[in-house]
Amino acid sequence: MSEIKDRTIQEILQTLHKIVVDRSDLARWTLSIERAAKILNKDKSDNITLEYYCDERINRLFVRDAISRDNLVKSIQVHMPLLPESIESFFTVFKYNLKKLKFNRKK
Numbered sequence: 001m002s003e004i005k006d007r008t009i010q011e012i013l014q015t016l017h018k019i020v021v022d023r024s025d026l027a028r029w030t031l032s033i034e035r036a037a038k039i040l041n042k043d044k045s046d047n048i049t050l051e052y053y054c055d056e057r058i059n060r061l062f063v064r065d066a067i068s069r070d071n072l073v074k075s076i077q078v079h080m081p082l083l084p085e086s087i088e089s090f091f092t093v094f095k096y097n098l099k100k101l102k103f104n105r106k107k
Contacts, residue, residue, distance in 0.1 A: 009097050009098065009101065022084075023054030025084065027052050027054045032079065033072070033079050034049065037050070037071045041067065041071040046062075047064040048068045048071065049062040065103055076094070077095065080095075
């Protein structure tokens with residue numbers, strides 16, 4: 001499984017640990033968003049990964065295809081009204097850039 005190589009998304013993920021007050025809270029929210037996206041995706045083969053490890057300040061993001069990306073975006077939108085203000089703006093920017101992520105079409 002490879003990580004997403006989009007520079008803008010990687011930069012956003014790198015700034016995350018600087019803006020979060022409660023890192024364990026962020027870890028719980030990313031897990032909740034990831035689980036909901038996997039349910040939307042009927043994901044049985046790890047097509048979506050969104051993880052934040054608060055002790056190591058490590059972010060992992062993987063989406064296999066456009067459908068997986070769209071389901072992750074939907075999950076973020078569903079969770080948006082519930083997110084604490086401290087991370088809501090991060091997820092707004094992250095969602096916007098995630099929507100623009102392109103995938104190569106297989107022929």
